[in-house]
Amino acid sequence: MAGFREIDKALFPITNIPAVVQIFKNQLEDSAEPDLALLSIIVGAIENSLTCRSNISFQISEPVEATSLPILELHVIEEMYSKFQAIIKGAVDIKNYSKPFATRELVKKVSDVIWNSLTRSYYKDRAHLQSLYSYLNGSKLDCFGVAFAVVAGCQVLGFSDVHLALSEDHAWVVFGECSNQTAEVTWHGKGNEDKRGQEIGRGVTARSWLYVNNKPVICTRHMEVAALVSAINPSLNATHDAFEVGLLQQELLWLLYDLGHLKMYPMALGNLGDLEEIAPKEGRIQCNTLFKEAIQSARTFYNNQHVYPYTYQGGYFYRHKMYKEAFESWANASDVIRLYNYSRDDEEIYKEFLEIANELIPHIMKVESSGFSANSILKKPECFANLLRFYDGICQWEEGSATPVLHIGWAKPLVNTISKFDSEVRAQVNIICADSEEEKHAKETNGNYFNNNNYEKENGTSTKKEEKEQSTSNFHPSIEALTAACSEKL
Numbered sequence: 001m002a003g004f005r006e007i008d009k010a011l012f013p014i015t016n017i018p019a020v021v022q023i024f025k026n027q028l029e030d031s032a033e034p035d036l037a038l039l040s041i042i043v044g045a046i047e048n049s050l051t052c053r054s055n056i057s058f059q060i061s062e063p064v065e066a067t068s069l070p071i072l073e074l075h076v077i078e079e080m081y082s083k084f085q086a087i088i089k090g091a092v093d094i095k096n097y098s099k100p101f102a103t104r105e106l107v108k109k110v111s112d113v114i115w116n117s118l119t120r121s122y123y124k125d126r127a128h129l130q131s132l133y134s135y136l137n138g139s140k141l142d143c144f145g146v147a148f149a150v151v152a153g154c155q156v157l158g159f160s161d162v163h164l165a166l167s168e169d170h171a172w173v174v175f176g177e178c179s180n181q182t183a184e185v186t187w188h189g190k191g192n193e194d195k196r197g198q199e200i201g202r203g204v205t206a207r208s209w210l211y212v213n214n215k216p217v218i219c220t221r222h223m224e225v226a227a228l229v230s231a232i233n234p235s236l237n238a239t240h241d242a243f244e245v246g247l248l249q250q251e252l253l254w255l256l257y258d259l260g261h262l263k264m265y266p267m268a269l270g271n272l273g274d275l276e277e278i279a280p281k282e283g284r285i286q287c288n289t290l291f292k293e294a295i296q297s298a299r300t301f302y303n304n305q306h307v308y309p310y311t312y313q314g315g316y317f318y319r320h321k322m323y324k325e326a327f328e329s330w331a332n333a334s335d336v337i338r339l340y341n342y343s344r345d346d347e348e349i350y351k352e353f354l355e356i357a358n359e360l361i362p363h364i365m366k367v368e369s370s371g372f373s374a375n376s377i378l379k380k381p382e383c384f385a386n387l388l389r390f391y392d393g394i395c396q397w398e399e400g401s402a403t404p405v406l407h408i409g410w411a412k413p414l415v416n417t418i419s420k421f422d423s424e425v426r427a428q429v430n431i432i433c434a435d436s437e438e439e440k441h442a443k444e445t446n447g448n449y450f451n452n453n454n455y456e457k458e459n460g461t462s463t464k465k466e467e468k469e470q471s472t473s474n475f476h477p478s479i480e481a482l483t484a485a486c487s488e489k490l
């Protein structure tokens, strides 16, 4: 069983970051399960006291030491911890539910208890609504927070088979003797009817990015701790972070990394990479290594069906003006999305690709075409090839989808970008039609490679592709038409 033990209580009152890290270490290394409710309440209390407006003067007027925190008294935490236990145990009579494994009815009941105790209406996307501190003190939770609270509630009831399942923009639970049962427990997006209690769709939604082609991160208890730590939000306001909260999140993520609990959690590795880029820790691996580990994790454990590891890495390269590398990361992100069907639940990733295509890439083009260096990316065929691959993936994402992706707003920046490359550069990119000798070679070498500037791509097959007869080339017709138009101008 989990629990708030004497060795944890002995660390109170908590006044600094090392004490919080020690409690997490005790909980994570103990043979029993780490106590999700306890850990969420502790970090939620710290985050809330350092980021919520009420004591804003505290931050500005009294510069605090890096690792000092507002004092956390034991009785405050104990009261909240007992309150959560009382709410859950008071509302769920487990005599009605056979043990040792949870049932759909039990999971739905716990979800109803959380759901019905939330404030009637509040701004759901506000920051700092992810922890049990927010639930117990403000009766407010965001979409992730509800799912997390349900798993923490099931832990209180002794159901150790109920675990958090995470896509890149949604959370649900798995449960049962073989952990193969799934249930929605929270809402997603705006204005969508919640599907709480239902199993995760096999139908058309299963092919949407929202459910990552049935390759979600299935958490262990320790990975659920990593999720609550990843969900820590240091932002004070739109422009500033409370740096002690960011520091605490970074220390806790390194603790989880060292214990091996981030190996199968690409987004947590990406979060740690972002924090390391801002404030690199002595003697730790570099942030771009973390972005690579996140990509490797997604390729190894999730059949390369996740987009964010590539956009974490692309964002890093972009901020460091490594534009050639950024194009490759974004083209790799596009190779992931091309196999999905775009559905109305996929707005978040749509916005991500829209920003890359219509803000970041045009900015790079502007910067690169003003300067006149021989080393410019406008002279590099692999940059042109990766841009085509990026756009082609988005076109293919749209293919076969009920909802269109592209509109005229996409076309102008796209044509503007492609026309920035001189004809002799474009001519060096050799688009190889499917079934050619090179294509077969590419299949044998099982991957993408630039072969004397040829752009070769293994034509990844998927259900989406099988439905279409093999096209004459790898690219979506509109990209093919564009490149043909360009080459006509040679």
Ligand SMILES: CC1(C)CN=C(N2CCN(c3ncnc4sc(C(F)(F)C(F)(F)F)cc34)CC2)S1
Pocket (backbone or CB within 6 Å): 143, 144, 166, 167, 168, 169, 170, 171, 227, 230, 231, 267, 268, 271, 308, 311, 312, 315, 352
């Ligand atoms: C490259 C990026 C644009 C930078 N930040 C990104 N994040 C920030 C952190 N983030 C996350 N980081 C760790 N774990 C999770 S679980 C999750 C979620 F499934 F959507 C949930 F639970 F519904 F909110 C989101 C998420 C979401 C993606 S992607």
